[in-house]
Amino acid sequence: MAKSTQLIDNEVFRAYATYAGIVLIKMMLMSLITAYFRITRKAFVNPEDTESFGKGENAKKYLRTDPDVERARRGHLNDLENIVPFVGIGLLYALSGPELSTALLHFRIFTGARILHTFAYLIPLPQPGRGLSWAVGYSVTFSMAYKVLKTAWLL
Amino acid sequence: MAKSTQLIDNEVFRAYATYAGIVLIKMMLMSLITAYFRITRKAFVNPEDTESFGKGENAKKYLRTDPDVERARRGHLNDLENIVPFVGIGLLYALSGPELSTALLHFRIFTGARILHTFAYLIPLPQPGRGLSWAVGYSVTFSMAYKVLKTAWLL
Amino acid sequence: MAKSTQLIDNEVFRAYATYAGIVLIKMMLMSLITAYFRITRKAFVNPEDTESFGKGENAKKYLRTDPDVERARRGHLNDLENIVPFVGIGLLYALSGPELSTALLHFRIFTGARILHTFAYLIPLPQPGRGLSWAVGYSVTFSMAYKVLKTAWLL
Numbered sequence: 001m002a003k004s005t006q007l008i009d010n011e012v013f014r015a016y017a018t019y020a021g022i023v024l025i026k027m028m029l030m031s032l033i034t035a036y037f038r039i040t041r042k043a044f045v046n047p048e049d050t051e052s053f054g055k056g057e058n059a060k061k062y063l064r065t066d067p068d069v070e071r072a073r074r075g076h077l078n079d080l081e082n083i084v085p086f087v088g089i090g091l092l093y094a095l096s097g098p099e100l101s102t103a104l105l106h107f108r109i110f111t112g113a114r115i116l117h118t119f120a121y122l123i124p125l126p127q128p129g130r131g132l133s134w135a136v137g138y139s140v141t142f143s144m145a146y147k148v149l150k151t152a153w154l155l
Numbered sequence: 156m157a158k159s160t161q162l163i164d165n166e167v168f169r170a171y172a173t174y175a176g177i178v179l180i181k182m183m184l185m186s187l188i189t190a191y192f193r194i195t196r197k198a199f200v201n202p203e204d205t206e207s208f209g210k211g212e213n214a215k216k217y218l219r220t221d222p223d224v225e226r227a228r229r230g231h232l233n234d235l236e237n238i239v240p241f242v243g244i245g246l247l248y249a250l251s252g253p254e255l256s257t258a259l260l261h262f263r264i265f266t267g268a269r270i271l272h273t274f275a276y277l278i279p280l281p282q283p284g285r286g287l288s289w290a291v292g293y294s295v296t297f298s299m300a301y302k303v304l305k306t307a308w309l310l
Numbered sequence: 311m312a313k314s315t316q317l318i319d320n321e322v323f324r325a326y327a328t329y330a331g332i333v334l335i336k337m338m339l340m341s342l343i344t345a346y347f348r349i350t351r352k353a354f355v356n357p358e359d360t361e362s363f364g365k366g367e368n369a370k371k372y373l374r375t376d377p378d379v380e381r382a383r384r385g386h387l388n389d390l391e392n393i394v395p396f397v398g399i400g401l402l403y404a405l406s407g408p409e410l411s412t413a414l415l416h417f418r419i420f421t422g423a424r425i426l427h428t429f430a431y432l433i434p435l436p437q438p439g440r441g442l443s444w445a446v447g448y449s450v451t452f453s454m455a456y457k458v459l460k461t462a463w464l465l
Contacts, residue, residue, distance in 0.1 A: 007250050008307055017247045017307035019385055021300050024240045026161045028296065031236060045229065048279050067311055074355065080235055080340060086333045088397045094326045095317050124358050137400065145331050152327035162405050163462055172402045172462035177457050179395045183451065186391060200384065203434050235390055242398045 011127050012103045016094035020087050021105035025112055027083045030076035032123070034069060041066040075121040078115070082134070086110055093144040096151040106140050113137040167258045171249035174262035178238045178269055185231035188277070189224060196221040234256040234269070237289070241265055241296050248299040250308040261295050268292040322413045326404035329417035330397050333424055337393045338385035343432070344379060351376040385431040388425070392444070396420055396451050403454040406461040416450050423447040 007013055037043070043066035044050050048057040065152035090110075094103065113136040162168055168247040198221030199205050243266075249258065268291040275285035297305070317323055327444065333362035347353070350442075351374030354360050359368040423446040 004458065008252065011309060013250075014307040014309040015249070017303055018241060018309050021247065021303045021307070024243050025297070025300055027238050028236075028293065031293070045227075046279065046285075048282050048285070051282065052323065058383050071356075077238065080239070081338075081386065084239055084243075084394055085338050087358070088330060088334050088394075091246075092331065095323075096327070097318065104311075124356065127358050130356075130358070138341070142335070145335055148327055148331045150323040152331070154321060154324040163407065166464060168405075169462040169464040172406070173464050175398060175460070176458045179398050180452070180455055182449065183391075186448070198440065201318050201381070201434065201440075203437050203440070206436065231391065235394070239398075241392055247403075304345055 010094075011115050012094050012098060015100065015104055015107055016090055019111050020090055023088065023111055026115060026118065027076070027079040030072060030079055030118075034072040034076060037066065037069040037072050041068055043069050044110070057137045071121065071124070075118055078117070078121070078134070082117075083114060083139055086114075086137070086144075089141055089145045089148060092148040092152065096148050098147060106144055110137050110140040113140070162164055164253050165249075167249050167253060170255065170259055170262055171245055173294070174266050175242050175245055178266055179242065181268040181270060181273065182238045184229070184274075185227060185234055187190070189227040189231060192223040192227050193223065196223055198224050226277065230273055232287070233272070233276070234310040237272075237296070238269060241269075241299075244296055244300045244303060247303040247307065251303050253302060261299055265292050268295070318442070320404075321410050325410065325414055325417055326400055329421050330400055334397065335422055336391040336410060336428065337386070339445055340428075344386060345361060346380040347376065347378040347382050347426050347428055351378055352378050356378045367385060374433070381431065385428055388427070388431070388444070392451070393424060396454075399451055399458060400454045402458040402462065406458050408436075408457060416454055420447050420450040423450070 003015075008017065038049075042053075042062045043064050044062050047059070047063060050062040053062055056144045090107070093106070098106075113133045115138065117130060117133040119125070119132050124130065162174065166284045177231070193204075197208070197217045198219050199217050200220075202214070202218060205217040208217055245262070248261070255263075268288045272285060272288040272292065275288055279285065317407065320417050348359075352363075352372045353374050355375075356374050357373065359370070361370040362374055363369045400417070403416070408416075423443045427440060427443040427447065429435065432438065
């Protein structure tokens with residue numbers, strides 16, 4: 001157990017664990033938002049999900065797409081496309097020996113940008129609100145990837 | 156090499172590696188299930204995939220959606236949305252120094268719930284079978300995230 | 311900081327960090343390719359993204375699907391389904407104490423196969439080009455998972 005405790009005692013690693021935890025939880029909350037819209041808009045995709053509304057044609061009419069449901073789903077997919085690379089590259093970055101202040105700067109900007117992105121997507125805010133918040137998070141991940149490849153490079 | 160060997164010698168980490176490996180393999184098997192339904196239902200999405208059925212209109216009719224294919228794809232996407240956060244948060248959790256028995260409890264329940272979820276989706280079982288198995292896995296991941304944030308918190 | 315430096319000094323871990331960084335960056339580039347096709351083909355999905363083209367019907371006609379956009383999106387989703395398991399299983403594999411030459415062989419073949427897969431999808435190449443490149447990457451990930459489970463197995 002000694003080793004684990006040591007890694008989690010490293011300050012950069014603790015910061016990584018905190019922010020990775022926060023953005024992964026944020027990503028998981030998209031499931032609840034989608035479920036909320038599916039239930040309030042009565043828009044489902046699986047026949048077995050509409051059975052509580054009755055049988056036959058009465059239930060079938062709830063097998064439909066809804067703009068709010070689709071918007072939440074797109075936000076969730078965008079999170080998968082951006083938060084998952086952050087979590088993977090961020091782990092390697094945290095192990096590549098960055099300064100704590102530099103690491104915190106990366107983690108904080110990314111996390112703030114992705115939270116903004118979710119609000120920009122769901123409200124929705126006029127462009128380029130969503131585009132900019134996406135680009136900020138994307139650039140932070142590239143900056144971390146550059147540090148990882150510069151430190152670890154072994155092809 | 157000494158260090159790696161040490162980390163993999165940690166019992167909690169070994170348990171994590173075992174269960175993360177199992178659920179990631181389970182997730183990857185969804186590709187084979189989708190491919191199986193695409194081939195047996197003759198339902199493709201890329202024109203180049205239907206060329207072996209002939210040219211022109213004869214091949215075009217296989218560019219269509221099929222309920223079984225779409226169901227397998229939804230199950231796969233749901234795995235990405237749930238198993239990927241488990242793998243990320245679970246790694247941090249394994250490094251946060253939990254008791255082996257507590258960690259095993261989390262990993263076993265999550266893995267069981269996600270295997271159930273796949274069967275509930277593909278058969279499909281009547282609700283709330285799929286919903287409950289999803290909620291159990293979701294809750295386990297949150298429980299691990301709570302431990303991670305409590306141990307590592309450095310904002 | 312000592313520990314992090316040690317992990318990143320391990321040659322197998324450095325190789326893992328290099329190749330995981332490369333394939334994650336490759337996956338992220340799919341966002342730019344999708345954005346490029348959305349803008350050049352004028353095919354958007356969010357109403358707020360078309361407002362710069364004018365209001366009302368004039369903008370609405372750009373809310374449509376385009377074959378090139380959809381193809382890039384499918385390539386991106388396929389990356390999520392295959393590169394994410396590689397990154398997760400590859401980390402555990404790198405920590406399971408493989409020979410450097412064996413590890414490099416796995417990482418190089420996987421990375422080459424996924425880059426080929428992207429070209430095969432986007433050009434597109436006739437089948438079985440895309441299918442084979444997918445199968446090679448898939449098999450490499452299974453081979454690593456086998457080593458992980460053999461080394462770590464603790465159920």
